[in-house]
Amino acid sequence: MYQYDEYDQRIVDERVAQFRDQTRRYLAGELSEDEFRPLRLQNGLYIQRHAPMLRIAVPYGNLRAKQVRMLAHIARTYDRGYGHFTTRQNLQFNWPKLEDVPEILAQLATVQMHAIQTSGNCIRNVTSDPFAGVAGDEQIDPRPWCEIVRQWSTFHPEFAYLPRKFKIAVNGATDDRAVIQVHDIGLDLKRDASGNIGFRVLVGGGLGRTPILGEEIAAFVPWQDILSYCEAVLRVYNLHGRRDNAYKARIKILVKALGIDAFRAQVEAEFAHLKGGPATLTEAEVARVARHFVDPVRETLPAENxxxxxxxxxxxxxxxxxxxxxxxxxxxxxxxxxxxxxxxxxxxxxxxxxxxxxxxxxxxxxxxxxxxxxxxxxxxxxxxxxxxxxxxxxxxxxAGLATPNIGLLTDIIACPGGDFCALANAKSIPIANAIQARFDDLDYLHDIGEIEINISGCMNACGHHHVGHIGVLGVDKNGEEWYQVTVGGDQGNDTALGKVIGPSFAAAEMPDVVSSLIRTYTEHRHPDERFIDTVRRVGVEPFKTRVYAEREQRKQAHV
Amino acid sequence: MSDIIKHGTLHTDDWTVVRVVEGEDLAALELPAGRVIVPLALWLARRDSLLAGAEAGVVGVWLAGTEDPATLAGDLLRLQLIAVDFPKFADGRGYSIATLLRARFGYAGELRAIGDVLRDQFFFYTRCGFDSLQPKEGKYSRAQLEAALASLKDFSEPYQGAVDRAEPLFRRQTRKEAA
Known part of the structure; x- marks a missing residue:
């Protein structure tokens, strides 16, 4: 994976010094709360329910053993002995002290890590395929391109105060495992007819309050131009994205308001000026970065051991x-x-x-x-x-790391939710745990087969509930925690947004609701059909009908 | 008189930023004495009478975040000072406006950040082509501004090109090969 050179190292070291001084001035009362907020957020530091939360960048999900040990050390020394991996491939600590954060960042910098731009209205950590470089269906390794985008976006002076956060994902495989359709920019590595590398570019995807799938803005941008093209997109967004309402400030709202064709025309007009400029990538730079991602020396082994x-x-x-x-x-x-x-x-x-x-x-x-x-x-x-x-x-x-449930019902995606997050309407973790407890029979889990349950504690959708086969969204009803259920969402090449099945449920009902959905599936499924395939074939109606009928029966039984 | 940062050092400055309230009669508005930075709308309304002042270096124009810098494209050789207003420091449109003025339209005169201009953004302002920075009156003491000059050098070798250094790091420096 990528190794810092002296320039990369200097940038993170200088960042530590900068944030140390900013924190000192904040604690001394020289920086107001409002002034400090974006500065700490752009270092991943939130003020949460119990304590600050520190989100550490794991660029496109890549870690070295030495870095993992440093995370362990930080968990022990500055937190309560654990951390939390997020749906954006980052790691969060829930209990650090604000005054310790500069020192934590300094220690991270010694192993080439940082918390730069893991929050705030700027370009966030680039995400990608966790199987990059080893997947059989990979066409082009996305990692060098992720690193190139990471460097370009780090402290980009023009785009540090965007209308809202901005997420870029890169895919290089036949099966998209980076969910590029739900990112502000989705980059899909391609080859043209002559074999040249470039990118199909999607724009305006995102989950959150207004989930929208990204649309294609360019069928093929040659690799040399990709940073100039991204710059053109970001400039149009920075100048014209809404700043009057944070809920309507993402690029997806601008793209929808203008329509993809008008938005594309503005980007193309900007790109015409930037194309061929100094941001144009060179073969030497791409080769320099790519050399960090060559295959390790593997043994020649038989296909089956x-x-x-x-x-x-x-x-x-x-x-x-x-x-x-x-x-x-x-x-x-x-x-x-x-x-x-x-x-x-x-x-x-x-x-x-x-x-x-x-x-x-x-x-x-x-x-x-x-x-x-x-x-x-x-x-x-x-x-x-x-x-x-x-x-x-x-x-x-x-070590408790071998639960045999990847892709099965208990492999639930969940945000930290109301137990930790100040934004949450409802708890996520106890819901996930209650569902896991209900489905603890391994044979039954395998029989149910592949299914994705995604849980978010609020409409910011950190738990990606819209794209879960079953999505659960925590909502607030008169101060009580309720859960809205969607069915039929999906990620990957067939990314789709789930449909709400009806009125929301109390926390205690959720395992029963999932049971009703699963029973509907097992009754309707064809052989070798996954849950999501059955939903697509028969529609949401039978699921919905059964969930509410069985809910009514439970109520009657309790009377 | 206010303290500003210009070309990386502290200066006392005598320009007055003229702000108008909505609905005000631009034609009738009396300008204060001395050097003035007028809003774009006022400049456009009274351009003929202000041109000589602009060329003499006593009239400048400021742009709001919603205003298109292309509007000034024809006047860039005459204007010796253009300011860009930051209504809130977290409103980053001004960075793109400055970049366009410098990199697209070739404006070479003084480019000033005004409004909610804070020291923790100085580095980004200067990278985008601002050569003078005017925090709000009374926001910082002279000593604080003096101390803030260091933040102009927060990062010695930034990755990407911008107005101050058009070439990105990979064109400026020969970066060593992977170990």
Whole structure:
């Protein structure tokens, strides 16, 4: 993965010094609350329910073992011994002290990490495919392009005070695992007829209060021009995005108001001036960055390892884990492992300091010292030899990282919700845990098959509820926490927004609601049909009917 | 007289920013004595009578975030001072307006940030082509402004090109290969 040179290092070191001085002036009363707010937010620092929350950038989800150990150290020293991986591949600490944050950032800088632009109305951390470089369906490795976009967007002076936050995602595979359609800019790596690399560019996607899928603004922008093109998009947005209402300030609202054609015309007019300018990428720069992402030296191995096959046949628990948590690799004899952060009873995405250290050990021992974060809030060891999968499983299991549920019902995406977040209308974590507890039978889980449940504690949609096969949104009704349920959302190439099934539910009803939805599915499904396929085929109606009918029965039974 | 930062050092400045309230009769408005920075609407309404002052360096024009800098394209050689107003420091339109004035329209005179101009944004202002920065009257003491000069150098080698350094880092420096 990318290694800092002296310039990268100097920038993060200078950032630490800058923020140290800003924090000092704030604590001394020289900076007002309003003045300090965007400065701390652009360093990932929120003031939350209990304490500040610090969001640390994990650029496009890539971590080295040494960095994971530093996160463990920070969790122990400055927090309560754990952290939380987010749906944007970042890591959050929930309990740091404001006055400790400059020192935390200084320690992060020693391992080439930072919290730059992880919040605020600026260009946020670039996200991408956690299986970049190892996925069989990858056409072009997105990581060098993510890094190039990261550097360009870091402290971009023109775009530090946008109307609202701005998220860019990059995909380079046949199956989009970066959900580029729900980003402000989605970059889809392509080759033209002559084999030249470029990008199909989507614009104006986003979840939140007004979920909208991005539209294509350019079918092919040559790689040399991609930063100039992004600059043109950002400039039009910076000048014309709404600033009178924070809820209507995202670029998606501007694109919808103008229409994609008029918006494109403005961007093209701007791009005409920028094209060929100094932001034009050079082969030398792309090659410099790309050299950080060359394949590690792997062994030449048979496609199927005999010992692995025997272990699968001989150990039911290992086989169940391998079936869900091991993923095919482009290189013969290797596999990618997903370490589940979705143990029942634990907040989705939470990880303890000891587990972080354990993950670092696993990475060093079995996967070239690297770890990836998925937007589903799990971790990936991308490069494990098949012959070592059993050892990885045993070790991960001892550390509580081998729940065999990747892609299954209990692999729930959830934001921190009302337990931590000051914006939330309702709690997310107890809902996730109650659903996990209801579906604790592994055979039943496997029978239900692949399904994604996404839970957000408010309409800001950090839990990506709109694109969950089942989406749960916490809403406030007269000071009480209620939950609205959507069905039929999806991510990836078939990204779709779920439909609300009807009136919202009390927290205690949620496991029953999910049970009703699952029973509807198992009754209607064709063989080999996933939950989402059945929803698409039969529509939302049967699900809705059954959920509310069974709700009525429960009420009658209680009378 | 107010304290401003110009070309990286502290100056005492005698320009007066003229602000008009909506509905005011621009034609009849009496301008204060001395050097004035007038709003774009007033400039457009009284351009003929203000042109000589602009060329003599006693009349400048300020733009609001909603105003298109292209409107001034024909006057850029005559104007010695253009200001861009930041109604709130978190309203970043002025960064793009400044960039356009410099990089697109080639404006070479003084470009001043006015309004809610704070020291923690000085670095971004200067990167986008502002060469003078005028915080609100009384916002900072002279000593505070003196101390704030350091923030102009917060980052010594920024990644991307901007008005102050058009070339991005990868064109300015030979970056070492991966280890």
């Amino acid at each position: 005999a010992a692995y096959a025997a272990q699968l046949a001989g150990n039911k628990a290992f086989a169940a884990w391998a079936r869900r948590n091991v993923r095919a690799h482009k290189f013969a004899g290797y596999a990618s492992v997903v370490l589940s952060l979705k143990q029942t009873g634990i907040a989705p995405g939470d990880i303890t300091a000891d587990q972080l250290d354990h993950v670092a050990d696993l990475a060093e021992r079995y996967s070239f010292g690297e770890v990836r974060v998925t937007h589903e809030q799990n971790l990936v060891l991308a490069d494990v030899r098949q012959s070592e999968l059993f050892a990885v499983w045993e070790s991960a299991r001892d």
